Amino acid sequence: MVDVGTMGARALAAQTDWSRLPTGAADQWPPALLAAWDLALDSLLPTALLVGKKRVLLYNDAFAERLGSLHPAAFGRPADEVLPELWDASPVGGLLDRVLTDGDAFLDADSRVGWSRPGGSATTAAPDASVAPDAAPDVDATDATDATDAAGAPDAPLLGHHLRTGSAVRDAAGDVVAVVHVVVETSSSHDRARAVAELASALGTAVTVDDVCKVALREAVAAFDARSAGICLPSPEHGGWRIARRHRIEDLSPDEERLPLIWSEVPQDLAETVSWAVGEREVHRSDSGELVVVPLETRTVRAAIVGFREATELPASFGVVLSAFTDLVAEALGRAVVYDAERSTAELLQRTLLPPSLPQSDAISVAARYEPVSEGTVAGGDFYDSFFLPDGRLALVIGDVVGRGVMAATVMGQVRAAVRGAALADSRPNVVMGALDRVVWDLDALWPASLPLGTARARPGMSFGGELFVTMLYATITPETGVVEIASAGHPVPALLSGRSARADGAPRGQLLTMPVGPPLGIGGARPATELLLEVGDMLVAYTDGLLERRGEDLAAGEERLLGVLADLPPSSPRRVAQLVMEAMVPPSGQEDDCAVLTVGRSPAGYRRRTLVVPPMPESVRAARDWARAQLTQWHVGDADQYTIVTGISELITNAVLHAGTESHLTMDLDSGQVSVTVADSGNRGEPLLTGGEAMAVRGRGLSLVKAISDAFGSHRTSAGTTVWFEVVVTPSHEPQAADGPDGMVAEPVR
Structure with a gap:
């Protein structure tokens, strides 16, 4: 046949x-x-x-x-x-x-x-x-x-x-x-041409180095007809190269696309090839066609695109597509490097002017979050602060200087310092805000009348012409009784997050305070104070208007959105509430103005806090574990919860020792039947690298473990360094204990 x-x-x-x-x-x-x-x-x-x-x-x-x-x-x-x-x-x-x-x-x-x-x-x-x-x-x-x-x-x-x-x-x-x-x-040529066109469009909205690299990797897979593509940048630690990769088979969700790139060290043989291509400014092509290394010509950074292909001959159209591809990426990468440097400086200025930490006590817990504007390289004018007054009350401050830029940030720092001076002299809200009116009037004479805030040509000796305004919320709270006295100078009213006892009496989970709002600082006028009682389990949530603002919406729509977020919040600590509110309110595309959130809550009986300074040495990890286990045993935390918490502490301290290179501060709080752990370092070495990891390894593997085993997890940067925290809802051990005694534990969250 x-x-x-x-x-x-x-x-x-x-x-x-x-x-x-x-x-x-x-x-x-x-x-x-x-x-x-x-x-x-x-x-x-x-x-x-x-x-x-x-x-x-x-x-x-x-x-x-x-x-x-x-x-x-x-x-x-x-x-x-x-x-x-x-x-x-x-x-x-x-x-x-x-x-x-x-x-x-x-x-x-x-x-x-x-x-x-x-x-x-x-x-x-x-x-x-x-x-x-x-x-x-x-x-x-x-x-x-x-x-x-x-x-x-x-x-x-x-x-x-x-x-x-x-x-x-x-x-x-x-x-x-x-x-x-x-x-x-013509499919291959068509796909490559399409990839270049899409690359040009996508790079038009990529402003950071991370954004540009993501776009380049996504399009390089098609343009190079590659199994995977990588982008190489100089390693900040070792003088070699680091690489981020994207595989053809990867199908990332929008949430995954927003995550930072995963960087790993380049193996020595590939690093030598990349160094040769960048140094000679020539494309390296392996004989089999499996590896292509293309240098990127940019004045501000050395870089290269690496294509990992099948062992096939490069197509005839590859040279044309390659030229267009690398020119576009190099130009965008050069812009992004400058942008990142300027943005880092602006953000560092902003965070330096904000307090690196907030006061805590057995009766009161305070937390804050700040999110800079998503686009642009200017500092903002949002600020917050909290400090104890001589009579033992706690002062809370959150405000916003109209405008953005170095000038707004400078005015913000001066106003924040002036608040402390005025409050320590006389803490009554009307007196503090009256004193700040005079401060703002004086600052108005320092800046240009004809130029907006943030203009580079602004210089001392010119004025705003009476157009410098500052909105601010100022409050004092007595920790033992929960009595709050609060006033607003043109600032959005805060929200009250009711605890369990208040909700049992019919109070909604979240509601905006009913209080008068006076004129902003710098205008003068009355700002009447309102008195309220913060019950145990209640929480005050203050914020700046950047949290509510959306283009094409009024503030009322933002307030409704915030109340919807608060209504769905689980029982939480002030730290977690601040994190969850910020995550829920800031849109995925980023916000158009910087925003800040300040939360304060009364802690129930049984609140405990312990701190430990951890030196940057490997042996410190075991010492921190032993210390934590001893404290948790004293607090009658069960063995299973102890294991979870100690495991998380071990991972966070290891991460701080390896990547920060400075001493870290370990804090454990027992509050409402949950243990909160915070590890804060003062390192400023940039993104950690995976040493000896595979190219597809996930950065922060230890942090991923902590997030998986805890009930809540978060991290944020301050002027002092990086803070990572997690929370675990715990149950008491079977040992005899007094729930309200000095080391007792309230087993059930009340917030």
């Missing part, structure tokens, strides 16, 4: 009984048709003939490869039966018919055509006896059917981008007897 599936087109034609086909016997063909058929058989391009009104399909070996498993059953059959989608779902069939009827040749530079699989189209039918080729005397009829049925297994060979041509073949009388149809796949 002859295996027609392996038979070439010329051999298949030699065994075909042409007299049974609509084409008639080959010796009766017009000379032009015979010449066209000979040229098709000899052509290296996929070439087919559509003969006569029935479009009988004849083709060469290159076209047979494009047909895949439809060959050889397709040979000699009507083309519209073999590939019905060319007529039903694309304009190609119409173009071919037009050549047959009118003789009009065509060139379709970019078509994308596929066809349905067996069971749903004419391609599955057995060849009709009137048109099927007699491939060989001993070919079983089932062979052709089986070959056709097998069409469902391989990929569709004609699915992709193609260049197609159709030309008429005429007989001696000038009548069209056939169409010469040539198909050239």
Whole structure:
């Protein structure tokens, strides 16, 4: 039995009984048709003939490869039966018919055509006896059917981008007897060109180095026809190279796309290749084509794109695409480096002017979060503070200087310092705000009248012309009783997050305070104080207007959104509430103004706090574990919860020792049946690197573990360094204890 599936087109034609086909016997063909058929058989391009009104399909070996498993059953059959989608779902069939009827040749530079699989189209039918080729005397009829049925297994060979041509073949009388149809796949070139176009568009909105690298990696996989692509930047630690990679098979969610890139050290052999390519400013291509290293020309940073490919020859269009790709990425990367440097300076200035820590006591817990503006490289004017007054009360301050830039940040720092001075002299809200009016009036004389805040040409001796305004919320709280006295100078009113006891009496989970709002500082006027009682478990949530503002919305819509967030908050500490509110209110695309959140809550009986200074030495990890285990035992925390907490502490201290290189402060709080752990370091070494890790290893593997085993997890930067925290809801051990005693524990959260 002859295996027609392996038979070439010329051999298949030699065994075909042409007299049974609509084409008639080959010796009766017009000379032009015979010449066209000979040229098709000899052509290296996929070439087919559509003969006569029935479009009988004849083709060469290159076209047979494009047909895949439809060959050889397709040979000699009507083309519209073999590939019905060319007529039903694309304009190609119409173009071919037009050549047959009118003789009009065509060139379709970019078509994308596929066809349905067996069971749903004419391609599955057995060849009709009137048109099927007699491939060989001993070919079983089932062979052709089986070959056709097998069409469902391989990929569709004609699915992709193609260049197609159709030309008429005429007989001696000038009548069209056939169409010469040539198909050239252009999918690879098309995809590369598309990748460059998409790259240019995506880089238009990428402003940070991280953003640019993400875009470059995503598009490099298609542009380089690579299994994976990497971008190499100088390592800040070791003088070598670090790399972030993206694999072709990765399908990241929008949330995953927003995560920072994972960087790892480049292996020595690859690092040498990257250094050579960057130093010589030449593209490195391995002999097999598996590795391509392309230097990026930028004045501000050395960098390279690395493509990890199959062992295939690089396409001819690679050089053109490569040039456009690297030029775009290098230009964007150069801008991003400058942007990151300026933004880091602005953010460092902002955070330096904010307090590195907030006071805590057994009765009161305070937390804050600050989020800079998402775009731009200017510092903001939002500020917060908290400090104890001489009589033991706690002062709370949150405010916003109108405008942005170094000037606004400078004014903010001066106002924050002035608040402390005024409150320590006389802490009554009306007295403090009256004193700050005079401070703002004096500061108004220091800055330009005709230029907005943040303008580079501003200089001392010029003024705002009376346009410097500061909004501020000022409050005092007595820790033992929870009595709060609060006043607002043009600032949004805070929200009250009710604890369990208040909710049992019918109070909503979250509500905005009803209180008068006076004019901003610098204008003068009355700012009446409001007195309220903060019960145990209640929490005050203050914020700046950047948390509420959205383009096209009024502040009322932002207030409703905030109340919705507060209504769904689980029982939480002030630290966690500040984190959750910030995460829920800041849109994924980032906010247009900087914003701050300040939370304060009364702690129930049984609140405990312990702190430990941990030196930056490996042996400190075990010492911290032993210290924590001893404290947790004293607090009657169960063994299972102890194991979870100590494991988390071990990971955080290890991370601080390895990456910060400075002493860290370990704090444990027992509050409302949950243990909060904070590790704060003063390191400023940038992003940690994975040493000896695989290219696909996840950065912060220890932090991921902590997040997985804890009930809440978060991190934030301050002017002093990085703070990482987690919380675990705990149950007491079975040892005898007094719930309200000096070391007792309240087992159930009340907030």
